[in-house]
Amino acid sequence: MPIFYAKEVMEEMKRIGAKKCTLIGGEPTLYPHFFDLVQYGRRLNLFMKVVTNGRLLSDIKFVKKLKENGVSLVAISIHGTSARTQNLITQTESYHETVASIKNCLKEKINFLTLTTLNELNQNKIYKIGKFLNELGVKTIIFNLACPSVGEVILAKFVLPPDKLAQIIQDNYFKFKKKGVKVGFYATIPLCLYNRKLLTKMIAENYLVPLAQGGCNVYSATGLAFDPWGNIIPCCKQTKTILINTKDENDRFIYKDRFEEVWKRIRKNFGKRAWQYPSKKCTFCGYKKNCIGGCPLFWGCFNPFDYVEGFDSLR
Numbered sequence: 224m225p226i227f228y229a230k231e232v233m234e235e236m237k238r239i240g241a242k243k244c245t246l247i248g249g250e251p252t253l254y255p256h257f258f259d260l261v262q263y264g265r266r267l268n269l270f271m272k273v274v275t276n277g278r279l280l281s282d283i284k285f286v287k288k289l290k291e292n293g294v295s296l297v298a299i300s301i302h303g304t305s306a307r308t309q310n311l312i313t314q315t316e317s318y319h320e321t322v323a324s325i326k327n328c329l330k331e332k333i334n335f336l337t338l339t340t341l342n343e344l345n346q347n348k349i350y351k352i353g354k355f356l357n358e359l360g361v362k363t364i365i366f367n368l369a370c371p372s373v374g375e376v377i378l379a380k381f382v383l384p385p386d387k388l389a390q391i392i393q394d395n396y397f398k399f400k401k402k403g404v405k406v407g408f409y410a411t412i413p414l415c416l417y418n419r420k421l422l423t424k425m426i427a428e429n430y431l432v433p434l435a436q437g438g439c440n441v442y443s444a445t446g447l448a449f450d451p452w453g454n455i456i457p458c459c460k461q462t463k464t465i466l467i468n469t470k471d472e473n474d475r476f477i478y479k480d481r482f483e484e485v486w487k488r489i490r491k492n493f494g495k496r497a498w499q500y501p502s503k504k505c506t507f508c509g510y511k512k513n514c515i516g517g518c519p520l521f522w523g524c525f526n527p528f529d530y531v532e533g534f535d536s537l538r
């Protein structure tokens with residue numbers, strides 16, 4: 224993505240009211256003008272969040288530079304507590320660098336959190352990961368759920384089914400609670416899959432963050448994602464759903480000073496009114512607003528009929 228295009232997008236989004244900009248990628252720290260972009264966003268008074276595999280942050284100089292450039296929040300992805308699991312999931316020798324990056328952020332007192340994607344390969348290590356990060360001194364430990372992202376084909380190989388995910392989250396609740404380890408799950412699956420009594424507790428204690436609170440761009444219609452080719456996509460997991468292209472032949476942002484009209488058009492297809500619940504059982508469900516029926520990407524891969532139990536049949 225050309226830097227001038229990225230800056231034009233940021234300026235225009237700021238002009239129409241954006242508060243926050245997330246650099247996610249791919250791997251944003253590899254972008255040649257990465258620091259320039261962070262700095263520019265901060266100058267526009269945007270909250271600048273960076274989601275990273277952390278590898279470059281294993282160099283303390285990189286972390287210091289992030290701090291100097293005023294980064295607002297860093298999310299470091301870590302998926303295992305052993306080189307074996309982490310490297311297997313990331314398909315590269317990332318473990319030692321990622322752990323070093325966490326230590327560096329702690330040392331430099333950077334505002335950061337860790338992000339662990341629960342999937343087929345680390346499903347039995349969730350407690351171990353949380354405990355490990357807690358012992359390192361990480362204050363905000365977030366787990367999200369691997370969902371079938373939509374690319375050329377639906378990537379579902381390492382995605383666990385919704386009922387299994389709910390069981391894992393529930394089982395680990397007791398383990399974390401017993402040891403006083405605070406973690407949170409961005410749980411993008413139906414709330415009717417959990418034990419009802421536990422559900423209330425898990426939400427109240429912020430152990431479980433329902434999807435409506437966790438921030439689904441598509442449901443809230445408050446955010447958009449720009450890919451490197453200038454396409455607007457609904458969210459970063461829907462890379463093949465191109466809503467509109469925004470670059471001209473000179474790589475400039477076409478909608479400078481006039482994005483409102485496009486935004487209005489796009490929003491018509493987003494948001495609560497356009498949202499599709501996966502089952503009829505959702506219609507009169509008391510958890511509807513909080514649950515929003517789970518991330519729709521799951522339903523491209525799993526049949527809601529097999530998973531959505533509904534309000535009446537909550538266990």
Ligand SMILES: C[S@@+](CC[C@H](N)C(=O)[O-])C[C@H]1O[C@@H](n2cnc3c(N)ncnc32)[C@H](O)[C@@H]1O
Binds near residue numbers: 367368
């Ligand atoms: C797509 S990566 C990009 C940023 C950076 N390269 C990183 O590793 O964090 C951002 C986060 O999305 C997570 N992620 C990737 N594929 C996912 C999927 N199918 N479902 C849920 N999370 C996913 C990754 O584990 C990572 O924490």
Ligand code: SF4
Binds near residue numbers: 440441461
């Ligand atoms: S549709 Fe919503 S919940 Fe699902 S991946 Fe996209 S932003 Fe996240």
Ligand code: SF4
Binds near residue numbers: 415416509514531534
């Ligand atoms: S019935 Fe629908 S809205 Fe209610 S908890 Fe289940 S999936 Fe969510």
